Amino acid sequence: MVSKVLLRLVSAVNRRRMKLLLGIALLAYVASVWGNFVNMRSIQENGELKIESKIEEIVEPLREKIRDLEKSFTQKYPPVKFLSEKDRKRILITGGAGFVGSHLTDKLMMDGHEVTVVDNFFTGRKRNVEHWIGHENFELINHDVVEPLYIEGLAKRVGARLLLASTSEVYGDPEVHPQTEDYWGHVNPIGPRACYDEGKRVAETMCYAYMKQEGVEVRVARIFNTFGPRMHMNDGRVVSNFILQALQGEPLTVYGSGSQTRAFQYVSDLVNGLVALMNSNVSSPVNLGNPEEHTILEFAQLIKNLVGSRSEIQFLSEAQDDPQKRKPDIRKAKLMLAWEPVVPLEEGLNKAIHYFRKELEYQANNQYIPKPKPARIKKGRTRHS
Numbered sequence: 428m429v430s431k432v433l434l435r436l437v438s439a440v441n442r443r444r445m446k447l448l449l450g451i452a453l454l455a456y457v458a459s460v461w462g463n464f465v466n467m468r469s470i471q472e473n474g475e476l477k478i479e480s481k482i483e484e485i486v487e488p489l490r491e492k493i494r495d496l497e498k499s500f501t502q503k504y505p506p507v508k509f510l511s512e513k514d515r516k517r518i519l520i521t522g523g524a525g526f527v528g529s530h531l532t533d534k535l536m537m538d539g540h541e542v543t544v545v546d547n548f549f550t551g552r553k554r555n556v557e558h559w560i561g562h563e564n565f566e567l568i569n570h571d572v573v574e575p576l577y578i579e580g581l582a583k584r585v586g587a588r589l590l591l592a593s594t595s596e597v598y599g600d601p602e603v604h605p606q607t608e609d610y611w612g613h614v615n616p617i618g619p620r621a622c623y624d625e626g627k628r629v630a631e632t633m634c635y636a637y638m639k640q641e642g643v644e645v646r647v648a649r650i651f652n653t654f655g656p657r658m659h660m661n662d663g664r665v666v667s668n669f670i671l672q673a674l675q676g677e678p679l680t681v682y683g684s685g686s687q688t689r690a691f692q693y694v695s696d697l698v699n700g701l702v703a704l705m706n707s708n709v710s711s712p713v714n715l716g717n718p719e720e721h722t723i724l725e726f727a728q729l730i731k732n733l734v735g736s737r738s739e740i741q742f743l744s745e746a747q748d749d750p751q752k753r754k755p756d757i758r759k760a761k762l763m764l765a766w767e768p769v770v771p772l773e774e775g776l777n778k779a780i781h782y783f784r785k786e787l788e789y790q791a792n793n794q795y796i797p798k799p800k801p802a803r804i805k806k807g808r809t810r811h812s
């Protein structure tokens with residue numbers, strides 16, 4: 428009897444304990460399930476965040492590409508004339524991304540022609556023609572013409588006219604002043620300028636031989652000193668050197684006494700002359716230049732004043748075989764092409780100065796500040812007219 432009571436008491440206590448234990452176990456289970464749930468959520472959320480940022484990494488450049496594409500679709504090109512099929516020409520410009528070439532490209536595009544620019548980008552820059560990229564009349568080919576170019580550019584096959592951009596350098600250090608087209612020149616064939624000068628002279632020779640032999644029509648422009656926006660900053664020419672030096676407060680480097688003379692034409696005048704020559708019947712060489720002659724020292728002072736610079740003028744040693752006088756006789760161009768330069772020197776210089784100022788800002792923002800080329804003795808540098 429006593430044992431039965433005791434047993435009941437024990438089992439009652441055990442049942443309560445069991446219930447308690449069961450309760451605790453249940454709580455522990457719920458807690459652990461909850462913990463796992465919370466843990467998994469945070470892992471999941473973390474994972475989702477990582478995936479989202481990965482997606483973002485991939486998608487952002489794509490979005491940027493889409494924005495660029497949208498921009499290019501809506502890009503405004505400079506105004507282009509409409510030309511009928513019969514008036515529209517297909518024109519190939521070698522060096523069309525360079526200084527003179529890109530201005531010629533602009534003119535021909537705006538006149539409504541189809542222009543293919545071929546450039547090896549040694550001195551030319553895509554920026555000079557980027558405003559045409561995507562235009563239906565424009566094509567840009569990165570190519571060096573020392574390799575054959577297998578497109579229809581071949582003048583003989585398609586009956587195209589060929590223009591040679593020759594230079595006043597064919598007259599060398601001239602003994603005739605001003606220089607007329609029938610003057611044969613005074614070039615030192617083994618001097619530091621010979622590669623450029625003789626190279627252009629032989630280019631003329633080959634053009635006329637080609638004309639005689641193959642019947643290809645040629646036009647030869649003897650281009651005198653030319654300046655304007657898009658000139659190469661670092662090619663060591665006097666205009667780019669003086670403007671950069673004046674803008675950067677560095678001495679303007681005059682080679683020799685500065686009494687040597689040059690006559691400078693603004694690039695838009697030259698381009699109009701080139702187009703007039705191409706449209707003319709004149710197959711013999713034609714001078715294209717501005718006959719307003721100045722000494723280099725006068726020129727240094729003028730640029731210094733226009734920039735408003737406090738730079739000094741520094742005299743350095745004379746360059747070997749430097750032509751002492753140069754000024755074009757442009758009677759032939761006036762008479763046969765009805766062409767003459769119209770842009771006044773100061774107006775052109777102000778435009779060039781504005782361009783160089785902007786370029787310096789652009790370069791500074793891109794962490795590259797060009798220096799004018801240090802004074803150099805002319806040592807057969809490779810240059811383009």
Ligand SMILES: O=c1ccn([C@@H]2O[C@H](COP(=O)(O)OP(=O)(O)O[C@H]3OC[C@@H](O)[C@H](O)[C@H]3O)[C@@H](O)[C@H]2O)c(=O)[nH]1
Nearest residue numbers: 594595652664665668680681682687723746749811812
């Ligand atoms: O920093 C300079 C640079 C040049 N000069 C002088 O300025 C004059 C002009 O020199 P540039 O180098 O600008 O031009 P150049 O007249 O020698 O050749 C030019 O001629 C016709 C074109 O075909 C050539 O491409 C062009 O460079 C030279 O007398 C030269 O000695 C300076 O006094 N200081």
